[in-house]
Amino acid sequence: MKTAKSITAMLIAVLAAGGLAACSGGSSGGVFNQAFNVSGHWAGTISDETGAARAATMTLSDGGGTVSGTISITGHTCISGGNLTGTAVQAPANTTGDNPLTADQENSNDGTVSLTISSAQATGGVSAVTISAGGAGYTSVPVVSFSEPPSGGTKAEGNAVLGTGDTAGEVGGVVITNPGSGYVLAPSVFFSGGGGSGAIADATIDTATVSDSVTFTLTGSSSSLIGSYSGVWKSNTGTCSVETSGTVNLSRL
Structure with a gap:
């Protein structure tokens, strides 16, 4: 009887320890509490009205989701560059291997970014x-x-x-x-x-x-972003006087 009681006690202890581990937020496939932050230098391509991919760079500062920075585009039919403002939002969901009862965002350095460039074009x-x-x-x-x-x-x-x-x-x-x-x-x-x-x-x-603006909507991780842009931009060259739109593909340098 004593032996049976000892075995029962050991099983209860093992099960209790397993339950505590399950509730602790541990994950065999995740990295605890990663952050989605887009601060730094980015480079890639932005398509223009002709569909051609134009070289582009961004320098961003992400202060807890409030983003500012600059963009420079080479050869775009409308936009050559300017100042950016916007927001970055981390993806809220846990991913594969995470405990669904916790909100520790293991494996989650993904998110979305919305950035706007504005002009003060004279008309x-x-x-x-x-x-x-x-x-x-x-x-x-x-x-x-x-x-x-x-x-x-x-x-x-x-x-x-x-x-x-x-x-x-x-x-x-x-x-x-x-x-x-x-x-x-x-x-x-x-x-x-x-x-x-x-x-x-x-x-x-x-x-x-007057103030025209173009908004960039991007998704991805802290190392790569893809998405699109659209807006109205009245260029000095007259070649981009109506709505402009295209795709964006950027990687962190």
């Missing part, structure tokens, strides 16, 4: 039109037209004025009837009709500051 309406060549042979007032502004803007409008005396038959000026809005670059000015030809004019825009 505005047409404030003046300067005649650089009046042309010749105009017997009636030609129609004036302006090139289209980027998406979201309104097209400028105006009326031509013919010269008199020594400048008769030439375009002497343009009266702006609607300055339009949203121009990043000064629009082209066109003259049609009126029986003449050769009139040339240059527009000037009265700029105001």
